[in-house]
Amino acid sequence: MISTEKHINKVDTDKTVSLLTVTIIGTGLIGGSLGLVLKDRGLAKHVIAVDNKPENQQRALELGIADEVLPIKEAIAKSDLIVLAVPVDALHSLLPAILDEVQDQVVMDMGSTKESAIGLVADHPKRGRYVATHPMWGTEYSGPAAAVKTAFADKATVICDAENSDEDALRMVQEMYTAIGMHLIYMNATAHDLHAAYVSHISHITSFALANTVLEKEKEDEAIFELASGGFESTVRLAKSNPAMWVPIFKQNRENVLDVLNEHITQLRKFKSCLEKENYEYLQELIENANGIRRILK
Amino acid sequence: MISTEKHINKVDTDKTVSLLTVTIIGTGLIGGSLGLVLKDRGLAKHVIAVDNKPENQQRALELGIADEVLPIKEAIAKSDLIVLAVPVDALHSLLPAILDEVQDQVVMDMGSTKESAIGLVADHPKRGRYVATHPMWGTEYSGPAAAVKTAFADKATVICDAENSDEDALRMVQEMYTAIGMHLIYMNATAHDLHAAYVSHISHITSFALANTVLEKEKEDEAIFELASGGFESTVRLAKSNPAMWVPIFKQNRENVLDVLNEHITQLRKFKSCLEKENYEYLQELIENANGIRRILK
Structure with a gap:
């Protein structure tokens, strides 16, 4: 179901990433960080910011996230690559409209859910220009001021349903992610949304x-x-995360998240039952089983 | 209920910490780290390790945790300060026996639960020589190899029921913790166990x-x-923690932990209900409320 090999061909595009004009729509944590990384490392010829909040437009220029701010139509017309880094509800309204506008430009999104957005444009005549991606990086902070240059490096990006993107569009996105230091994983959108519920969405709910x-x-x-130590901070820090980003994720990935959440409540009830019944042998077993996560998290 | 001022007098002991012979019973993460810090910074004249596992005794010497390893009775006889850094079930069996042995030595423990240990020796003729403490530092790793020199610095230590310790015993412990860079908080054992359930024990259960x-x-x-990002690692890393340490903590703090765990399951059910009923307005409210943790965790 997962492949890290497939589609990673030697990139052979007409334009290398450093010659691209890139529009970033949404200059918050994710889009802002992408702009910083591209500009800081000279990985794009020109970065254009699009943001519906005037204060974010201003901040994007001040912070070096983008070279200029333009209205969305002008930005699309001038760009080789258009990156959607907006909450996944805004993605639903923007993606079809942007595909309506593009000629041969490439459109990619960086959203945390994939199946619904992909489904929305499945029959769009420009579907091939769209590459659906999810870089597995983030923090609990939001807005342009949360953007960091050190984002993305050495993390994975998922590319979903790659076979439905045009080859040149896919190559451009592959080259861009590789240039910013990410490695690529390929899976279908259904598998992505299920795995994302386990390894990201449930952590936020807990x-x-x-x-x-x-x-x-x-x-x-x-x-x-006074008392909170590293362990508390570690398990609670995600609770600072922005509801404007997370409510739409939970909405779009509702069934998977509910499924994992039900299992999580079941697991917590086992701990509760051990304590109620003073069954410390089983409590020991539950913890030993949890220690199995060492296989995965070194 | 909490005071950070009380009892922090200018220390006026006959012996400064750097002139002490310190016995550390239990050379795992906590005791081992204390030994490293004391020895690395010249804060004790001599450090003796006591550990019932021969491999830990050997490691303690190799890693520079202690200067020598002795059987418990000999160690007690030679020491000014005896530190118990064992799982809280072992603490119950060791503490009364150690108080039986001491003359004017000081005994302190570093356990994560306080009420039951203190209760156990409430009427002991040497109760005054005992200082009950809980340094708010730890990691998910255990054993001597997990010990680190950078432990404890800038964190809080709780001292419980300080009024029941002899003044000179309390001063010695205060000076030792201050010397390793910790600040001191005073509360009664009941309050400690309740707060510890909220800010530490529940994080481990989740x-x-x-x-x-x-x-x-x-x-x-x-x-x-492949997909796990910082958020997942952050919320799950405590699951690597050692059951030999945590089962006794949950057992001794059972009522508080159950109380907080019941509340936590109730809170998770609210998220579940929002998703089931597709009540995204209330989901937004729940997340906004959770964002209130920003008041506490900067």
């Missing part, structure tokens, strides 16, 4: 719920602040 | 349960390995 647990039960902020 | 969820549902280890 973190939000843990924050709410502590905020509900622990009325002494000072106690948390 | 992490163990999340690991079990993913290991149960996601049969493709390769997919987790």
Whole structure:
């Protein structure tokens, strides 16, 4: 189901990445970081920012995320590569309209859910110009000020349903991600959304719920602040994440997230039952089983 | 309930920390790290290791955790300060026996639960020689090889029921913790165990349960390995923690942990209900509420 080999051909495009004009739509954490990386390392000829918030437009220029800010139609007309780095609800409204506008430009998105966006443009005459991607990098912060130059390096990017993208479009996106230091993984959109629920979306739900647990039960902020050690911060930090990004992800990946969340509640109930029944042998087994994560996380 | 001021007097002991002979019982992550810090920075005259595992005794000497290894009785007789850094079940069997042995030596423990150990020796004639502490530092690793010199610095240590320790014993422990760069917080043992359930113990349960969820549902280890980003690692890393340490903690702090765990399951059910009913307005509210953790975690 997963391949890291397929489609990684030696890139043989007419234009190398450093000669591209790239438009980034959405200059928050993800789009802003991409702009910084491309500009900082001279990996694009020209970066154009599109953002519906005037304050973000200004910040994108100040922070060196983009060379200029343009309205979306002008930006598309001037670009070789158009990158959508918007929340996945905004992606749904923008992607078909952008494909309506393009001639031979390449359009890619960086969203955390893939099946619904891909389904939306499955029959679009310009479907081949679109490459669906999900770089596995992020932080709990949002907005242009959260963008960092060190983003993406050594992480994986998933490219979904690559066979439905035109070869030259796919190559351009492959070359861009490789240039910023990412390695490529290929899978279909259905598999992506399922795996993303396990390795990313559920972590956010548990973190939000843990924050709410502590905020509900622990009325002494000072106690948390003084006592919280690395372990607490580690499990709760994702709870700072922006709802404008996460509500649409949970909505679009609802069935997978519900499935994993149900399993997670079942697993927590096992711990609860061990404590209630004072069954410490089984508690030991549950923890030993959890230690199996060492196989995966070194 | 919490005070960071009380009892922090200018230390006025006969012996400064650097002149002490310190015995560390248990040379794992916590005791081993304390030995490294004391020896590396010349903060003790002599460090003696006591450990019931021969391989740990050997490692303690090799790693520079201690200057010598002795049987427990000899170690106690030679020491000014005896530090118990063992799992909290072992603490229960060792603490009364050690107090039986001491003359004017000081005994402290570094365990994650406090009420039960303190209760156990409440009426011991040498109760005053005992100082109950909990340094808020740890990692998911265990054993002497996990010990690090950078441990403890800039973190808090809780001292519980300080008024029941002799003044000179308390001062010695205060000076030792201050010398290794920790700041001191004072609370009673009941409050400590409650707060510890919120800011540490529940994080471990959620992490163990999340690991079990993913290991149960996601049969493709390769997919987790390739896709897992910082967020997943952050919420799951505590699941590597040692059951020999954590089962006794959950057992001793059972009622508080159950109380917080019940609340956590309730909070997760709210997320589940939002998704089932497609109530995205309430989902937004739940996440906005969770964002309140920003008040506490900067």
